[in-house]
Amino acid sequence: MKIQHQIKQGDSFQVTIKRLGINGEGIGFHKKTIVFVPGSLPKETVLVKASSIAPKFVEADLIKVLKKSKHRILPPCPVYKKCGGCQLQHLAYPEQLIFKNDIVKQALIKYKPNGYQNYLLKPTIGMSEPWHYRNKLQFQIRKDENEKVICGLYESNSHKLVPIDDCLVQDKATTNVINAIVSFLSELKIPIYDEQQNSGIIKTVMVRIGVQTGELQVVFITHSPKLPAKRQLLEKITTQLPDVVSVMQNIQNKKTSQIMGEKTVHLWGKESIEETLNQVTFDLSARAFFQLNPKQTEVLYQQAIQALDPKASDHVIDAYCGVGTIGLALAPFVKEVRGMDIIPSAVEDAKFNAKRLQLTNTFYEAGTAEVLIPEWLQSGFSVDGLIVDPPRTGLDKKLLSCILANPIPKIVYISCNPSTFARDMVELSKKYRVEYLQSVDMFPQTARAEVVAKLTLKNPL
Structure with a gap:
């Protein structure tokens, strides 16, 4: 399809934002061309750089806010701009x-x-209180360039993992447990999944809490049924994480966007946790x-x-x-x-x-x-x-x-x-x-x- 505008990738220009789109991105117009700008807000004038060109619209990165919205606030999360988990921390909650x-x-x-x-x-x-509300955490587990075991979420539209040790929308207990689990995996040298090589064992760890009961469940999502050092891992969990009452393993050996596979194995404790609602x-x-x-x-x-x-x-x-x-x-x-x-x-x-x-x-x-x-x-x-x-x-x-x-x-x-x-x-x-x-x-x-x-x-x- 023929490009219907003059903007080229890498071009810098100013845009006045009219409204927010369904993904929380700012939407403005540059010479009658629709421009999508993540991180911008209505009534702001922003300097942007074109990052993706389509026939009828342009996606652009926010370079600088030239005229700021009165509803803009400073995002409290240190990895907010990298992590793809939240989109509106820069917008005051009543406006959200x-x-x-x-x-x-x-x-x-x-x-x-x-x-x-x-x-x-x-x-x-x-x-x-619009923080620390999520009762379930699902973080990918990988190794960084220094071979250090890390956990976190992917950057938007990528498979580049952003390390997270304190997620501000997660229940604090789930964050404490995942940080401990990461240290256990590192200490025991349990093989971590390598996406490029399609090898390794631990792909994802899920931690869920029954907010009213305080019960925690840990689920290891693995690339194979094998779980090396399982006995030592369970010993660390049961002795150092007393609120964890259930440990499960889910096998997901397919390259798919689905986090969990069909087979789940009971490793220790209860097979489920309790939660009270209404x-x-x-x-x-x-x-x-x-x-x-x-x-x-x-x-x-x-x-x-x-x-x-x-x-x-x-x-x-x-x-x-x-x-x-x-x-x-x-x-x-x-x-x-x-x-x-x-x-x-x-x-x-x-x-x-x-x-x-x-x-x-x-x-x-x-x-x-x-x-x-x-x-x-x-x-x-x-x-x-x-x-x-x-x-x-x-x-x-x-x-x-x-x-x-x-x-x-x-x-x-x-x-x-x-x-x-x-x-x-x-x-x-x-x-x-x-x-x-x-x-x-x-x-x-x-x-x-x-x-x-x-x-x-x-x-x-």
């Missing part, structure tokens, strides 16, 4: 909350679902999905239950149920909750969690929503409400077709990706009315936005 709503608006404007101009978008619910206790196995921000998850699920407006006679489906978090919180208010998930261990956790709560009105099955929901409906199961909390890819097309063919009176759509949510609303808005959207900030300091949508059938039978 406004931006999260704007992401939802941008997505709706792009996809234009029916009646989107009139959707009620409530102000984003933020955190009083006064409900859950068992979390190594691969089970659980929201990363427990404090805001309680807010999110309270908003979801409120949006569903549950009745004692309701039969509700909890699609993408994970370990049963939202469905089990909902169960006391309805006649029955049915849930499904593609990860069998998560479904087993959900069943166990329901049994421990002595709930007799829940049913969980392993499988995809797009397969199981039609089966349940065809068997005569009558559904009054549906809660969907899909992955970032949004709803499967078959599930969308199923919902439209078998309309359910009320739906609560929890989305972690406003773009795929807005795309799905193009179809859902054909039969559903959007009562309101409630944005909840699950990931402060990042560009990620979460939204709860209350949908009701336009022409109920």
Whole structure:
């Protein structure tokens, strides 16, 4: 495709930033050409250097802020500019909350679902303390140029590891554990994975904490089933890290962006840890999905239950149920909750969690929503409400077709990706009315936005 502008890679020029894009980058124009500038803010005039040229837009590096936004603050993290984990530490938190709503608006404007101009978008619910909120840490383990074992995250759009020993959005206990684990791996000379050679053993270490229980789980993600010096490693963990109650190994021998493989081995202690959410206790196995921000998850699920407006006679489906978090919180208010998930261990956790709560009105099955929901409906199961909390890819097309063919009176759509949510609303808005959207900030300091949508059938039978 022919380049439609005069800017060349390496060119320096000034840009006035108009707004923020969906990834938190500043967006401006230079001689009618769109310019994306990470690290810049609206109403700033910045000096930039073109780093990537596309036919209709340019990506540029921020060289200097010539006119500063009144909302710009100094990022407290020393590796903020290198690490790809956060995108908004330079923006004052109240403005981050406004931006999260704007992401939802941008997505709706792009996809234009029916009646989107009139959707009620409530102000984003933020955190009083927007730091140290993540309950799960997944750091890559590598060796630096000096053969020192390091852990951290990749730079944006690269596989260059940024060493991190104090992540400001992670629960402090998880950071303390990963630092100790790195020292153990170094002392015991356990082989570290080499990405270029596709050799070595330790690729990634996951540390998860039950914030309410204080229990910690360590998962070693390895390139092979072998784990040299396993006995010595476990001895160090059990004697020096008393809050760690579970140690697991996950084998991932494929070159893929997926961090975890299919096989998980129990090494020591419990096979899962406990967490309490909305006064409900859950068992979390190594691969089970659980929201990363427990404090805001309680807010999110309270908003979801409120949006569903549950009745004692309701039969509700909890699609993408994970370990049963939202469905089990909902169960006391309805006649029955049915849930499904593609990860069998998560479904087993959900069943166990329901049994421990002595709930007799829940049913969980392993499988995809797009397969199981039609089966349940065809068997005569009558559904009054549906809660969907899909992955970032949004709803499967078959599930969308199923919902439209078998309309359910009320739906609560929890989305972690406003773009795929807005795309799905193009179809859902054909039969559903959007009562309101409630944005909840699950990931402060990042560009990620979460939204709860209350949908009701336009022409109920």
